[in-house]
Amino acid sequence: MLGLKKKDLTLLGVVAALVIFAPFILNPFPADSAMAQFNAGYPDLMQRFVIFGIFAIGFNILFGLTGYLSFGHAAFLGVGSYSAVWMFKLLSMNVIPAIILAVIISGLFAMLIGFISLRRSGIYFSILTLAFAQMSFNLAYSVLTPITNGETGLQLTLEDPRVLGETATSSGGIPVTNFFGLEMRATETLNLGGWSFQFNAGYYLCALIMMIAFYISIRIFRSPFGLMLRAVKSNQTRLNYTGLNTRPYTLAAFVISGMYAGLAGGLMASMDPLAGAERMQWTASGEVVLMTILGGAGTLIGPVLGAGFIKYFENIFSKINENVLHQWFHALPDGIETPLVWVAEHFVGSGWHLTLGLLFMLVVTFLPGGLVEGGQRIGRLVRRRGESKKATQSTPAE
Amino acid sequence: MGILEVKNVGKRFGGLQALGDVNLSVAENSVHAIIGPNGAGKSTLLNCLVGKLIPDTGSVMFDGQSVLGRTPYEINQMGISRVFQTPEIFGDLTVMENMMIPCFARRDGSFKLNGIKAVTSEGEIRDKAEAMLKDMNMLEKRHMHSASMSRGDKRRLEIGMCLAQEPRLLLLDEPTAGMARADTNNTIDLLKQIKEERDITIAIIEHDMHVVFSLADRITVLAQGTPLVEDTPDKIKGHPKVREAYLGESAAAA
Numbered sequence: 321m322l323g324l325k326k327k328d329l330t331l332l333g334v335v336a337a338l339v340i341f342a343p344f345i346l347n348p349f350p351a352d353s354a355m356a357q358f359n360a361g362y363p364d365l366m367q368r369f370v371i372f373g374i375f376a377i378g379f380n381i382l383f384g385l386t387g388y389l390s391f392g393h394a395a396f397l398g399v400g401s402y403s404a405v406w407m408f409k410l411l412s413m414n415v416i417p418a419i420i421l422a423v424i425i426s427g428l429f430a431m432l433i434g435f436i437s438l439r440r441s442g443i444y445f446s447i448l449t450l451a452f453a454q455m456s457f458n459l460a461y462s463v464l465t466p467i468t469n470g471e472t473g474l475q476l477t478l479e480d481p482r483v484l485g486e487t488a489t490s491s492g493g494i495p496v497t498n499f500f501g502l503e504m505r506a507t508e509t510l511n512l513g514g515w516s517f518q519f520n521a522g523y524y525l526c527a528l529i530m531m532i533a534f535y536i537s538i539r540i541f542r543s544p545f546g547l548m549l550r551a552v553k554s555n556q557t558r559l560n561y562t563g564l565n566t567r568p569y570t571l572a573a574f575v576i577s578g579m580y581a582g583l584a585g586g587l588m589a590s591m592d593p594l595a596g597a598e599r600m601q602w603t604a605s606g607e608v609v610l611m612t613i614l615g616g617a618g619t620l621i622g623p624v625l626g627a628g629f630i631k632y633f634e635n636i637f638s639k640i641n642e643n644v645l646h647q648w649f650h651a652l653p654d655g656i657e658t659p660l661v662w663v664a665e666h667f668v669g670s671g672w673h674l675t676l677g678l679l680f681m682l683v684v685t686f687l688p689g690g691l692v693e694g695g696q697r698i699g700r701l702v703r704r705r706g707e708s709k710k711a712t713q714s715t716p717a718e
Numbered sequence: 719m720g721i722l723e724v725k726n727v728g729k730r731f732g733g734l735q736a737l738g739d740v741n742l743s744v745a746e747n748s749v750h751a752i753i754g755p756n757g758a759g760k761s762t763l764l765n766c767l768v769g770k771l772i773p774d775t776g777s778v779m780f781d782g783q784s785v786l787g788r789t790p791y792e793i794n795q796m797g798i799s800r801v802f803q804t805p806e807i808f809g810d811l812t813v814m815e816n817m818m819i820p821c822f823a824r825r826d827g828s829f830k831l832n833g834i835k836a837v838t839s840e841g842e843i844r845d846k847a848e849a850m851l852k853d854m855n856m857l858e859k860r861h862m863h864s865a866s867m868s869r870g871d872k873r874r875l876e877i878g879m880c881l882a883q884e885p886r887l888l889l890l891d892e893p894t895a896g897m898a899r900a901d902t903n904n905t906i907d908l909l910k911q912i913k914e915e916r917d918i919t920i921a922i923i924e925h926d927m928h929v930v931f932s933l934a935d936r937i938t939v940l941a942q943g944t945p946l947v948e949d950t951p952d953k954i955k956g957h958p959k960v961r962e963a964y965l966g967e968s969a970a971a972a
Contacts (some may be wrong), residue, residue, distance in 0.1 A: 544822060544840055547811075551819050554808040561768070561806070562820050563794035563883065 328538050331621060335534060339527045342366055343517045350514030357644070358636060363507055363520030364591075365635050367411055369628050370523070370530040376611040376623030377530075377537050378580020382573050383547060383609070384618035389446045391605050392433065392453030396426040396578040398460060402467070405474045405595045412485035413495045415504065415525070415590040419583065426582020427575055432572035433488035438567060441556070443605025453605050454617045459598040471594030497590050499525055506592055522591045529587065530624075533580060538620055540576070549573050551599030581608075610676075616690030625691045634674050640668035719748040720889060721919050728810040728943075729762055729792075736762040737773065738944040744887070749913055749920045751930045754940035760923045763940070764891055767921075768800050769793045780887065785955035799880035804896075805872035807879070809865035813856060816864050816875060817847040840930070847882070854878035854908075870901030874908060881912065881972045888912075892924040894929050906932055931955070 324332065338345065347361030360366070381395055400422035437448040461718040468474055475492050480487060489495050497504045504522035512515075526650035540546050544637055552566050559566050589595050598604070607630065615626025645661045645668070652660065669676045687693045722745035729737040737759045744750045754760050765771040767778060769790040778785045785793050794800075808816050821843045851857045854874055859867065864875060873893060880888055893903040893909070906929055913920065913933070924930045930937065930951070937954045939946040946956055956959055 543841070546819075547818065549817055549824070550811060550815075551808050554810040555806055557802075558806040558808060558879075559819070560790045561794055561800050561802075562879070563791050563823050564819075565791050566791075 322535070324538060325542070328542065328620070332531075332538065335621065335624065336531055339531065340634050342527070343519055344370070347515060347517055352514060353518045353587050354647075357639060360431075360632055360636060361518065361527055363518055363523050363634075365631070366520070366523045367526050367587075368631050368635075370526040371584050371591070372608075372611065372627035372631055373624040374526075374533045374587065375581055375584035375608055376615065376627040377533055378577040378584070378610050380607045380623040381537060381540060381549075381580065381619060382577035383612055384623075385541070385553060386570055386573050388438070388441065388570060388574070389590065390437075390449040390574070390577075391420075391446045391602065391609065392437075392449035392451075392456075393577070393581050393606035393608050394602070395433070395453040395456040395600050396430055396581035397585035397588070397604065398456065398595065398597065399429050400426045400582030401589040401595035402460070402474055402585075402598055403582070403591075404589035405476070405593055406467075406587040406590070408476055408497065408593050409474075409480040409482065411483055413482065413497050413593075415497050415499050415587075418497075418590055419542060419586040420591070422581075422586025424584045426585065427579040429594050430575045430578020430582075431571070434571050434578070438574060439568050450602060450605070450706040453600060454602055457597055457600040457602070460600055468595075468597060469595065473548065473594050475594045487566065497522075506522070526587050526591070529583070533583065534620075534624070537551075541620060545569070545572075567595075569704035610680060614680060614690055616692030619690070622690050622692040630676065633672055637668050637672040637675055638670065639666075642669075644668075720744045721775075721781055722921065723779040724763075725777045725779070726769070727763070727766060727773045727778065729759075729766060729773045730770060736943055737766070738942070740776070740940075740943070740945055742938060742945065742948075744919060744921055744956055745825055745936070746919055747908075747917060748935040749922065751803055751922045751932050751934035751937045752940055753924060753937060754946075757942075758940040759943040760940055761891060762943075764800075764889060764921075764923055767793075767889060768798060787962035794883075794885075798889060799883055799885035799887070801873070801876050801891060801893055803891045805869070805876045807864050807876050809863075810859065811864060813851065813862050813864050813867075813875060814844075814847060814860040817851055817860075817882060818843055820879045821846045821850070821969065823883065836945055845853060850882045853881075868901065869897055870904055873897070873901070873905060877912075879920075881916070885918065887919045887921065889922075890920065892923055892925060894924070894926050902929065903924065904930075909933055924935060965972075 322329065322332075324606045343366065345361075346366065347359045349355035349359050351359075360369075375393070375397060384644070385538055403422040404418035407421045411417055412620040433449065433452045435612050437445055437452065440448060461471060478488050478492075478494060482495075486495055499521070502521050504525065506521040508519045509516055510519065548564075552569055556566055585595075585599070588599075611626035611630050612623045613626070614629060615624065616622025641659060642665050645664050648658070649660050650656045665671070683690060683694075687697075689696070722742070722744040724740055724742040727737055727740045728735070740759075740763060742752075742917070752760055752763065762771065766773045767785065769785060769788050769792070772786060780793075782800060783796065784849055785796065785798075788796075807820065848860070849858065851860055854877070856871070856878065858873060859871065864872065867875070877893070890909075894905050897905065910921070910933065912918065920931070920933075922933065934951050936948065937951055938948040940955065940962050947960055949957065
């Protein structure tokens, strides 16, 4: 079905189920319980999960398949965001033209940067992409202020023309982004006992687009084109002596992953119509590298897991503060509680990067294949245990 | 006029004259061996043929066209495939995937790059790759990770990948270097089989005299960047200058 083998189809189905039921899965604790702060099932965060999922899926097509490590992918994300916001300012508040323009412009931008950067490989390629991304950031931050609105960031105003839409709503406000009338911020809340589950229109649009993006990525991985990209990673010398110029292949992969990044940027702007230069900064480029490696570079599902993992930490761990820690440890005697809180507070709140860094080090050291490898190891362990149990059961019968 | 004509080729690396004045003519459908002591310029010569190095002087003509100034992939498209001293294969891929790549990029008459077009004809490519693996006696290893194979199997796969492109000239750079005796003999048998079954010209650089004398139709002896003598294997064996310069006792043993 869909031109996929059974294994890939199962994976696609599992991801689809996870994405559809995310509002339930991410909200395991009742709203008024002490654990409620670990709930991640609110629209804003769920949107970020899938948007960064798309970003990482696209990055993985370049890094996972060809091995070319780009340190400038945030530039494409930023370009996508700016394009989308301009579409909201000039055309209409419908997200579809905005997303399409975001993908096209970032694709063109990726073609330009890729054409130059791909003349080199290895560390030189990484440095070139990093340089281009920082250049884009600085251009957006200062030089191109008429287009990007500099450090304030590009925002919607009441003076925007919006040719196909309305400049302002009847009540005098700025109109909101919509999908043919369906507002992106529209949210249904389902209260079930102590739980409250939120279903957001914007999230489900992002989720649908992520499923399409994921499906395309599976097809690319399994196609002869994907095979050629893996061959680029494995041995460029042999490819050259097989009569193949690797440049068109790597450039195609670069442009595709740039378009994925632009799509993510366009979606970000569609959920919240503003775009700032900080989206293009090198830390943002580094983040997607972390996501891909943490989840498992070169695997299909890895980047999505990595993106979810990092975004969860960023949003949940950073919210835990000293007061919360005191609440947790208040059963302990003061002499123990105070130092314990003092140690722990460095790993939460604004110190969440420390926790992430430690986890990243652990994963890279012990699970070079990322979270996916961890999952595979657990799976193998369970299977082996199952088999040995069967073996011990069958022994008496013999 | 041979299929490969090397005329007055010279190459200098700083103060070292790696190739002096090399003239070489490889006849079509023959096996031509190039031998010589270490530092004789054998590998430099080969690199000049495939576009990795550009000679300072002279010309290299393949089938009436100059190869100079072309990139390695363009030269390959002209019909020259190269086997490396250390097998260059796609170590991360399976044997089958390794073989599929040259099948996508196959020469038919003129070379067509059809890696993307082939999306529609993947089944056909698979059949071709399987047929080639069968020829190489590797069909049962097709799901193996190619990096985990023995040196001899890697070499066999590499030769198969080169042949899948149906080249007119196959260049082999010490194909049995670092191999066990059994693997060496297998490689000799494979090359003999290729020579008999296919319309192909083979140029081979080799240290192992046993390999050279069991395969070559003609031998060029290279010493200090210039050809010393070129003749048939029997004549080379008895040639006093060659014995003195290079062969020593090993020719008598072979």
